[in-house]
Amino acid sequence: MASTTRRRSAQVGRPTTAEAGILAATRRLLVNGASFTEMGVQEICAEAGVARSTFYSHFRDKIDLILRLTTDLTGSAFETTTAWEPADGLDRLAETFENVLRIYRDQAPLRRAITEVATYDVSVREVWANELKQFTDRTIEMIRTEQKAGRAPATIDAVAVTRVVVVGGEQAIVDQATAGDPADDAVFARELAETWWYGVFRRPPG
Amino acid sequence: MASTTRRRSAQVGRPTTAEAGILAATRRLLVNGASFTEMGVQEICAEAGVARSTFYSHFRDKIDLILRLTTDLTGSAFETTTAWEPADGLDRLAETFENVLRIYRDQAPLRRAITEVATYDVSVREVWANELKQFTDRTIEMIRTEQKAGRAPATIDAVAVTRVVVVGGEQAIVDQATAGDPADDAVFARELAETWWYGVFRRPPG
DNA sequence: CTACGTCCGGACATCGCGTCCGGAAATAAG
DNA sequence: CTTATTTCCGGACGCGATGTCCGGACGTAG
Incomplete structure (x- = not known):
């Protein structure tokens, strides 16, 4: 839930937020020829340098991820x-x-x-x-x-x-x-x- | 390993062998609109009326199954x-x-x-x-x-x-x-x- | 009767998924 | 500086599915 009193962090943010990192990492893996179906959440998070639990606080599941990418x-x-x-x-x-x-x-x-x-x-x-x-x-x-x-x-x-x-x-x-x-x-x-x-x-x- | 001294059973066999049953069951499930990716081995075996272990004595995995179907x-x-x-x-x-x-x-x-x-x-x-x-x-x-x-x-x-x-x-x-x-x-x-x-x-x- | 082949039924280790929670780190408000 | 809040980490957990293994039941052919 986003705060109402604070602006969201990383406003102009250098420290790329985790969500963007996950999106980018997924794209990177796909470019390298990986199959989306066969790549695990673990794998995506490793590529993004992010904890697996963080993934689920941004995306409901892998389908949500591909939809967001769409x-x-x-x-x-x-x-x-x-x-x-x-x-x-x-x-x-x-x-x-x-x-x-x-x-x-x-x-x-x-x-x-x-x-x-x-x-x-x-x-x-x-x-x-x-x-x-x-x-x-x-x-x-x-x-x-x-x-x-x-x-x-x-x-x-x-x-x-x-x-x-x-x-x-x-x-x-x-x-x-x-x-x-x-x-x-x-x-x-x-x-x-x-x-x-x-x-x-x-x-x-x- | 097939015996050398005995002929393989079910030579003209009525008692449909398990393998054919699994193939047929899979086809049946597909006709009913199921997605192959999302149907489990358990499900296929239930439809075929066959033990799950039997599946693996006939097919290496699901990919092997779809290939055989092809x-x-x-x-x-x-x-x-x-x-x-x-x-x-x-x-x-x-x-x-x-x-x-x-x-x-x-x-x-x-x-x-x-x-x-x-x-x-x-x-x-x-x-x-x-x-x-x-x-x-x-x-x-x-x-x-x-x-x-x-x-x-x-x-x-x-x-x-x-x-x-x-x-x-x-x-x-x-x-x-x-x-x-x-x-x-x-x-x-x-x-x-x-x-x-x-x-x-x-x-x-x- | 015995040997064999086929199948059952269940145990097992393993893996990936999705959830949950306590705590560290960073950051903005007072 | 202290405090509140957000974000993320790291790991535990239950769950369901996968693939392996084995003992034993059953029918059939020699």
Whole structure:
């Protein structure tokens, strides 16, 4: 419980508070390739130079920790992608994916951890699905607009194709960011952009 | 150690051996929506009506169990997809995806469990990646063939676009199979097929 | 009957989790 | 300086799950 009469310690604090230390240590361990599921609280605390009991006075459990970490990557990638719209054209779409890929490379370990936990924990899965939802909604809207303007075939099922685009695209980007060579990022981004462009937004009329 | 003088029991055996019982029980629990990571050995044995010690005389640990389960879905989906080739055209591709979706719906719980464990266990991840590899290799080959025949643009980077197609496509199918309405399967399959067809195999020349 | 293989049931050590508490250290208020 | 308050340490505790081990029951094949 925070005091009402005192300001919280470490106001501009050099002596990094334990909570921030734990967050940073976890990120560090993830960057080093550790699996979040398999790393213990003990291990995290050792890396943070903090007592194990201190961990539990800041986080309810490991799920709470990963959820707190999730907050850090709100926006960024989503903002980048949602800035693009069909009128910007194919080249700008490829550029957008290249930027997203850059962001994903930075955040890769953390994103990996989140999807990792999301596969078996409901609360994390829900948080993550919600992050994707805003993106899904926007894509559906964009496709419908293109259809009304006659630039995309009216026969496209916007909802179904959005599943292909968002779910599939996200996974492909994650895969490239984790397993692919950074030198190939530009080529990959271009291919992803062209596939979507000619396969969806400018698909030839049936 | 198996006897050399006696044949192994249960040769055609009705009295279902404990091992098969455990395998079946695990599958049953997965179908009921349980998370493999979160279900204990105790739980599995209770469902199988088997002593916990018996589990360990058949499986080294839970990873061994999931690996043994993986064997069950060799082929099937892969065989179905690799049967298709570009000469068969768009309609047949849509049909193929519909079939794959049917298979995935049957195997969904097991596949979910495997990808679940694959996110944090190396051995499972390797086995799974190897399953996908044969599919990846074939796709790259198909695209190159189309390029040589002048039916697909020579500018396509076969390796990069295959990542988009295989990794992204697999995930989209899994998502539709787990979260999508079965009634929408045909529409989804059609959209996936058209996206690939016009976005990759028959992408307009740059 | 005997040898063998399979399974049960329970004991055991071990480990990680989450809780709890007394006390040290640092810091701000009086 | 003294005191109150916050933060953290360090360790104890109970709990549940893991993986190992063993004695013995049971059925079956020689």
